[in-house]
Amino acid sequence: MGILEVKGVNKRFGGLQALGDVNLSVQDQSCHAIIGPNGAGKSTLLNCLVGKLIPDSGSVMFDGQSVLGRAPHEINQMGISRVFQTPEIFADLTVLENVMIPCFAKRDGAFRMHAIESVGGEVELREKAEEMLREVRMLDKRHEHAGSLSRGDKRRLEMAMCLVQEPRLLLLDEPTAGMSRADTNSTIDLLKEIRDTRNITMCIIEHDMHVVFSLAQRITVLAQGTPLVEESPENIKGHPKVREAYLGEAQV
Amino acid sequence: MTDQTSSTSVTASRTRARGASTGFLGLGRRDAALFGVVIVMVVFAPIILNPFPVNSAMAQFNAGFPQLMQQFLIFGIFAIGFNILFGLTGYLSFGHAAFLGIGSYAGVWMFKLLGMNVLYAVTAATAIAGIFAVLIGYISLRRSGIYFSILTLAFAQMCYALALSVLSPITNGETMLQVTHNDPRVLGSAVGPDGGLPVPTLFGLEMRSTYTMDAGPWSFDFNLGYYFCGVFMILAFYLAIRIFRSPFGMMLRAVKSNQQRMRYTGLNPRPYTLAAFVISGMFAGFAGGLLVSMDPIAGTERMLWTRSGEVVLMTILGGTGTLIGPVLGAGFIKYLESILSKINSGILHSWFGFLPDGLEDFIVAIIYPFVGKGWHLTLGILFMLVVIFLPGGLVEGGTRIGRLFRRRKATDTSDTPAE
């Protein structure tokens, strides 16, 4: 059994079948990629995993527990963090504060009335956040407003915010979109190192095949809301169904 | 090389963090300085606000009389609390006057039932306003943005309407609620020492007692009630600083910035926002308790929506989300209200009497709509000017002026070094 088990998940938006009978099993401490053409339902699938959407039918189990019906913050507290397709950060706060907030969430839970303590006194958390920022090479920007960062920096910041929580399952929705080649490569290196050194399972959505083949151990191809194939990277390259899915879309 | 520079800056910021937490009363250097200034201002306000000799023509611009100075402090507390909700979380309540009113009624009832000690009044005012804030906040916070504002407004108007009608046995309706000879007052006496109605006291010391100091042509009033409010305004300000600098305060700013990210980071925005709402409601209730401690009478007009609007104006005018802004805004508006509304056409004519008659009448006619009963017009224009040209309020104006004067020094002591 995988750490994440998706069984028979369906999701409709009006007349559109965004997800049709999706089954997915992600092995513990692996990196699983989900690829597929635009509109295939990849983001919708992630939304069903983190509590943003509730599937019409099916089950989603994380580490033996159902996530369905739980609030997003509860799902995160179970150990699932997500990087969004369009960066979701605290734009009005500084970069360092952005990374400290997930540290507080991890340590203190969904709510704690720590109104008299001073943030300045939280030396340990601050060091942890700064260490994380150093890993994503943003330490020098820690006092900047997050809203003023470039798109690529916003993505790296969001990734740092997720990683600093040391989640058991990290969901990444196109983490390198909008990044320069150099930033993409350093992101690959970072994710590789995290994959190999931490007890973490990664589920990554990506259009950039270079990223996918550098990181993924399993690949699921999704087209029109249904998984077509699940294979290892070596077997997926020449797979006829995959070509069909992508080329078919290109012809339309 | 990159590694080396970043590791030294980690150490530097670590030292800074320690410094921040071990400063005066747990405040950072800048906050401690600001706090010190506030204390000094409160202590010496009776002198600072009376700069003009008693018999001079300018004496009417003096603000150093007890009633007005008490209002500065009380509405300062009201606005400090409001700013914790609005400034940090961005939730704009249009119903905070309800808590001011509830606090006032609770305070007067304490005077009637228990005794004239003001500590009964402020304690009950804070507690009861807190209970109402939990209820109103719990429901209103199910919505955000304009819908939240409308909900709070509706609740406040409901409180106002109830106080006038169904609840008039408790609120005394249009004839305001006040202390009478027939009150039980189980821990106090029915009559004051002079046989009249008893007045609010702090362990026997009357709130209204004032020591007047004459210094040549000047005269300064030191009023006990004022200093009682002063102590609590200083405490309220201190609490606000602590909240602003706390992890809780950071979460409130996160609520304002991106609730979606907050949820997916494992934080539940709802209790944070509710806590901010209740804290600000309790500050408002406390302010209501202080109002009746200075003058033990409570009327429904204290809950009117214009009162709720007033605290919004104070906060925005002073500087939303800044520490000192709401206090400045409260002082500014209360000063304008008190001074401008006193000016009538007789005073205007005496000012411009030196001009030829026709010109005098003309100028008086132009100024007249902006003073006296028309002071709201002046307030409205000032408010528009501030919102358009100084979106950060008076505080931003202050910083801009300050920057002009000491540009060098500012860059030296800035907390965030240019990197």
Ligand SMILES: Nc1ncnc2c1ncn2[C@@H]1O[C@H](COP(=O)(O)OP(=O)(O)OP(=O)(O)O)[C@@H](O)[C@H]1O
């Ligand atoms: N909240 C929604 N309401 C209605 N339709 C939606 C909603 N979210 C997604 N869809 C539709 O569902 C389909 C799948 O969308 P989804 O965002 O999951 O695709 P995707 O695979 O992530 O594509 P991309 O690679 O462009 O990000 C699309 O046709 C989209 O328009």
Ligand SMILES: [Mg+2]
């Ligand atoms: Mg998508």
